[in-house]
Amino acid sequence: MVLRYALSPMKELWEQRTTLEKWLQVEIAVMQAYEDLGVIPKGTTDQAKRNATIDMELFREYENQTDHEVIAFVKMATSKMGAEARFFHYGLTSSDVIDTALSLTLVSACDILLNQMKELLTSLWKLALEHKYTLTIGRTHGVHAEPTTFGLKVLNWYAEAKRNYERLVLAKEQISFGKISGAVGNYANVPPEVENLALEKLGLKPSPVSSQIVNRDHHAFLIMTLALIASGIERMATEIRHLQKTEVLEVQEPFKEGQKGSSAMPHKQNPILCERLCGLSRIMRSFVSTAIENNILWHERDISHSSAERYTLPDATQTLYYMLVKSQYLVENLVVYKENMVKNMNTTHGLIYSQRLMLALIDKGLSRNEAYDLVQSLSLRCWQTKEDLRELAKKSLSILTEEEIDMVFDPNYYLKHVDEIYKRFEGECTK
Numbered sequence: 001m002v003l004r005y006a007l008s009p010m011k012e013l014w015e016q017r018t019t020l021e022k023w024l025q026v027e028i029a030v031m032q033a034y035e036d037l038g039v040i041p042k043g044t045t046d047q048a049k050r051n052a053t054i055d056m057e058l059f060r061e062y063e064n065q066t067d068h069e070v071i072a073f074v075k076m077a078t079s080k081m082g083a084e085a086r087f088f089h090y091g092l093t094s095s096d097v098i099d100t101a102l103s104l105t106l107v108s109a110c111d112i113l114l115n116q117m118k119e120l121l122t123s124l125w126k127l128a129l130e131h132k133y134t135l136t137i138g139r140t141h142g143v144h145a146e147p148t149t150f151g152l153k154v155l156n157w158y159a160e161a162k163r164n165y166e167r168l169v170l171a172k173e174q175i176s177f178g179k180i181s182g183a184v185g186n187y188a189n190v191p192p193e194v195e196n197l198a199l200e201k202l203g204l205k206p207s208p209v210s211s212q213i214v215n216r217d218h219h220a221f222l223i224m225t226l227a228l229i230a231s232g233i234e235r236m237a238t239e240i241r242h243l244q245k246t247e248v249l250e251v252q253e254p255f256k257e258g259q260k261g262s263s264a265m266p267h268k269q270n271p272i273l274c275e276r277l278c279g280l281s282r283i284m285r286s287f288v289s290t291a292i293e294n295n296i297l298w299h300e301r302d303i304s305h306s307s308a309e310r311y312t313l314p315d316a317t318q319t320l321y322y323m324l325v326k327s328q329y330l331v332e333n334l335v336v337y338k339e340n341m342v343k344n345m346n347t348t349h350g351l352i353y354s355q356r357l358m359l360a361l362i363d364k365g366l367s368r369n370e371a372y373d374l375v376q377s378l379s380l381r382c383w384q385t386k387e388d389l390r391e392l393a394k395k396s397l398s399i400l401t402e403e404e405i406d407m408v409f410d411p412n413y414y415l416k417h418v419d420e421i422y423k424r425f426e427g428e429c430t431k
Helices: 016-036 044-051 056-066 069-077 083-087 094-130 150-175 192-202 217-243 272-293 304-332 338-345 351-363 368-385 389-396 402-408 411-415 418-423
Strands: 135-140 143-149
Touching (some): 016 044, 016 056, 016 094, 016 192, 056 069, 069 094, 094 192, 094 217, 094 304, 135 338, 143 351, 143 411, 217 304, 351 368
Antiparallel strands (some): 135 143
């Protein structure tokens, strides 16, 4: 992971010592299950807990000797144990420990991400409420379309983030599986009762059927969900980047005191945070193909997925956590230029009301084709001459009164159903 984008508490979750501690947690849960079933002597697990060793220097020494991290872990963990060491890693294969512990880590990572998503949702909802009636121009194909509100733009971001929150809840459920089923998953050397008891103690569910590993479609589902969350952040950041263009300048990302925009041009205030979020979203999408390919392994397993996951799983969770933290900062400190929104809305000399004008003519009895062609001809003239469409309509459309034409060009018309849209979300921002 690039340290620049590694934030606490997510980065600590992926430290090697934390990984070994989770492996030990799994081993102890299995020993306790054996003890509860009367397979090993009472008190064995407590003795193992007291004497278990986590010593990073010793682990690295054993790993260099064995070139096998789980064997090195077992030797390290049991280095100060007595007779109880006989029952440490009893009947297990490496993946019983690694994959079950990995699920514990990913569940914790999901909890961190979900908590941060709640914070972002709260910030988005607050911004959406603040600008509920802030008129701005809606754009399609990058071209002025019709008025809307900036609040509705933000509410759209909020709605997607809320859907993604719900998807991550489901992905957490999908990753909450472990396996304590032995070398090829058939329980030959470790009975299902041990798995049930051990995983219950760990807060995980038994994989209904596994090979030597927890099947990687679980992990792929999680990575795809994380990438989808990142794409939602990128959509928001892309919109802000467009709206921060000099000739638009309807919003601006925060620019703190002392910040510099360019080594050459002192006036520059660039949307670097939004651009960074867009770049990181590309990285997040790149993890998806790897996660899907990791699902396709030889027979009961090979380890081609293992090396890839040492990159993708820590990096995906840490990158998204960084993106969520920075997105919240962006939303909470976004500068909104209402006056520029009004100014930009009026730059097309009233052309944005063309549909309203067409509908007014239809209401007077014209066919839709007649009304469309008539308004289009007036609009094209306005494009060419810079005349105001309202004034041109008053001169050219005797079928409408001046009062009726003025009503057509009232931007507040576009606010009439805003409250109804917001009601769909009331009370949901903290759920």
